[in-house]
Amino acid sequence: MSGGEPKVGGHSRLWAVGACLAIGLAGLAWSGCGGGGDTTGEAQESIEQGLEEAKQEVEKGAEKAEEGVEKGVQEAEKGLEGAKGKTKEGFEKGKEEAEKGLEEGKAEAEKGIEKGKKEAEKGFEEAGGGY
Numbered sequence: 001m002s003g004g005e006p007k008v009g010g011h012s013r014l015w016a017v018g019a020c021l022a023i024g025l026a027g028l029a030w031s032g033c034g035g036g037g038d039t040t041g042e043a044q045e046s047i048e049q050g051l052e053e054a055k056q057e058v059e060k061g062a063e064k065a066e067e068g069v070e071k072g073v074q075e076a077e078k079g080l081e082g083a084k085g086k087t088k089e090g091f092e093k094g095k096e097e098a099e100k101g102l103e104e105g106k107a108e109a110e111k112g113i114e115k116g117k118k119e120a121e122k123g124f125e126e127a128g129g130g131y
Contacts, residue, residue: 018058022051 018054018061021057022054
């Protein structure tokens, strides 16, 4: 994965950050800081709103992490497809080269056999052979 993509372990960290944020917001609302004249009902509402916002942020982070993992899987699959294609191409090219070499070797062998026959016949004639 590239540097900009989230890692798989980031999902659990996002939940932890969200939980800490929710606890902090709950503590602020409970102590009455920043609210001035909050009543218990308003404090409860503030806590619930803070928890909901934290939950939404954690869900967004989890979605982004999941998208990053999916993108990584897709890129890995593309890489495998490309490697598979190149391997097949290489195999086909190697097969063609081997067949070409086999044909050339066969032709050379036939030339050698013909030359050997001629040499043998010549030697046989020189030796005075014949029936």
